[in-house]
Amino acid sequence: MAVSFADVTKRFADGTTALDGLNLEFELGEFVVLLGPSGSGKTTACRLLAGLEMPTEGRIEIGGTDITGLPPRFRDIGMVFQNYALYSHKSVYENIAYPLRIRKIAAAELDQRVKQVADLLQIGSYLHRRPSQLSGGQAQRVAVARALVWEPTICLMDEPLSNLDALLRLHMRTELNRLHKRLNRTFVFVTHDQEEAMTLATRIAVLKDGKLVQFDEPRAIYRQPSNRFVAEFMGRPAMNTMDGMVEDGVFRAGGVTCKVECRDGPVTLGIRPEQIGFGQIGSEDGFSLTLDVKETVEPDTLLIFANDEGTITVRTQRDCDDLAAGQPVNLRFPMEALHYFDARTGERLR
Amino acid sequence: MNRSYKILAVGVLACILVIALTPYIWMLLTSFKGRLDILSPEPRWFFTPTFDNYPAVFIDKAYLPLVMNSLVISIATTVLSICIGAPAAYVFARNDFPGKEDLFFFFLTTRMAPPISIAVPLFMFFTLIGLTDTIYSVVIAHTTFNLSLVVWMMRGFFAEIPKEIDEAAMMDGRSRLGAFVRVIIPMAAPGLAATAVLCFILSWNEFLYAFILVAFEGRPLTVGIPGLITPHGTLWGQVAAVAVVATLPILIFTFLVQKHLVRGLTFGAVKG
Numbered sequence: 001m002a003v004s005f006a007d008v009t010k011r012f013a014d015g016t017t018a019l020d021g022l023n024l025e026f027e028l029g030e031f032v033v034l035l036g037p038s039g040s041g042k043t044t045a046c047r048l049l050a051g052l053e054m055p056t057e058g059r060i061e062i063g064g065t066d067i068t069g070l071p072p073r074f075r076d077i078g079m080v081f082q083n084y085a086l087y088s089h090k091s092v093y094e095n096i097a098y099p100l101r102i103r104k105i106a107a108a109e110l111d112q113r114v115k116q117v118a119d120l121l122q123i124g125s126y127l128h129r130r131p132s133q134l135s136g137g138q139a140q141r142v143a144v145a146r147a148l149v150w151e152p153t154i155c156l157m158d159e160p161l162s163n164l165d166a167l168l169r170l171h172m173r174t175e176l177n178r179l180h181k182r183l184n185r186t187f188v189f190v191t192h193d194q195e196e197a198m199t200l201a202t203r204i205a206v207l208k209d210g211k212l213v214q215f216d217e218p219r220a221i222y223r224q225p226s227n228r229f230v231a232e233f234m235g236r237p238a239m240n241t242m243d244g245m246v247e248d249g250v251f252r253a254g255g256v257t258c259k260v261e262c263r264d265g266p267v268t269l270g271i272r273p274e275q276i277g278f279g280q281i282g283s284e285d286g287f288s289l290t291l292d293v294k295e296t297v298e299p300d301t302l303l304i305f306a307n308d309e310g311t312i313t314v315r316t317q318r319d320c321d322d323l324a325a326g327q328p329v330n331l332r333f334p335m336e337a338l339h340y341f342d343a344r345t346g347e348r349l350r
Numbered sequence: 351m352n353r354s355y356k357i358l359a360v361g362v363l364a365c366i367l368v369i370a371l372t373p374y375i376w377m378l379l380t381s382f383k384g385r386l387d388i389l390s391p392e393p394r395w396f397f398t399p400t401f402d403n404y405p406a407v408f409i410d411k412a413y414l415p416l417v418m419n420s421l422v423i424s425i426a427t428t429v430l431s432i433c434i435g436a437p438a439a440y441v442f443a444r445n446d447f448p449g450k451e452d453l454f455f456f457f458l459t460t461r462m463a464p465p466i467s468i469a470v471p472l473f474m475f476f477t478l479i480g481l482t483d484t485i486y487s488v489v490i491a492h493t494t495f496n497l498s499l500v501v502w503m504m505r506g507f508f509a510e511i512p513k514e515i516d517e518a519a520m521m522d523g524r525s526r527l528g529a530f531v532r533v534i535i536p537m538a539a540p541g542l543a544a545t546a547v548l549c550f551i552l553s554w555n556e557f558l559y560a561f562i563l564v565a566f567e568g569r570p571l572t573v574g575i576p577g578l579i580t581p582h583g584t585l586w587g588q589v590a591a592v593a594v595v596a597t598l599p600i601l602i603f604t605f606l607v608q609k610h611l612v613r614g615l616t617f618g619a620v621k622g
Contacts, residue, residue: 085514087537098522102523
């Protein structure tokens, strides 16, 4: 049983193309995160799956059944909205019970199911309240409960955590993770936050300009980004990338020199801030850069170096008390940590 | 400073209250006055009350059915205006289509012409379809001006409800229409109530169309009042009695929904 987007294109009346020939397939039971910057088409993909928008071209299938033109209510999909979209005139209990009431579930079973899902989400103690009396986190849980109570095949979540404060967001993230493991349902989660994507997803679909850039497990996306965009989008601070030339196995760009395993010619070199090492002065693969800014983010320290090509950020746990801005520091790019991208297209070279 | 401001505010409010209420209280008193007290050259605040005016007009002159006519016309107009206007307003609030704002403005323009200018065409139209001197003609005529009010007011109320609510209802298992009827309408209920009361009041108070379209059977209360101006003089006591009864529903409704009414009337101004 799989969910698939086949050549799905969505053009809006104003002429913008939100999705451009999207091909995506995932299995039921997965926690798929649609990740991308704003305008990448991730929310549109989610709404197309929900049936709230109709694709201009292409087909969407669930378990081999074409659901492209089906209204939302026949799709067996629940959804959590960014602004929660709770019914303000109903109590929390009635909000959660609403999908069951529409399906004419008998009173006893309805009550049992509402209480069960309320317990699961720890909102059992304020079932009698109105949505206006809830905090953001509580409202969020009610919205999730409403989407799950009728046990749909797929639960869609459109940036559900973005209205919560940072601490609560972390907490809800853990809760969602637990919920997915416990219920073993399909979750499709839209976000622009790569950290959320990394922690929640079984697989991440990275979108850019309406196109799927990479669809893989979080670890693979982090370690083997398929192009420069994904490399720079995933990870905080972002991966350092620099355009330079390779000659005889040595890469050179704006003060950076290192040995590479790459064909000669122009190349974009990438390295994650935490993988940059400190070199010995005079060592063969080391080079020296002037420290521009030092930021302490306990337990790490961020060292930012400015060179002719831009900036290079280093994240280290080493004690940096002896370093001050303006001081030269010897750095080393370990060969096994390097990523190579085509200087022109940005595609991964190997 | 704060205290003197308060005193000033109370003073101003008291003045406004006196100016607004004096005619009403005078009317109320007149309805309980005998002919001599009414026609006395100097105003009489103290007099022996009489209850003769009410039975005289409502029973002897058979004005009671006119109250019923007024009620039927106002309620029917309100229901019709809401049933047609609310879905239209919802579409204006939710959907985009070519010429939307022009069409919306057109609804407003239907209220720009002075009512008298379309009274005669309306009369001719209803004569053509054989509806003159029936309650139906008045209901339809009143709906014409209430419809624009409903569309204008309800669009704002619907726009205030996030469209995700419609979508959530659809995801929960409702059709588009089901989401509107079962979720959006109940959520817009306060606005709907305010709009309905305004419709009711406008229809209840309307005189011109009713006067032109019906002469006997379907006469509402407003049209009945001129009948009390007789060749022997105006029956002021009875006019006042009818007027008191005529203002009762308005008073009751306004008290019931005044909170929503204020919100409904100041809607465009405070929308964030």
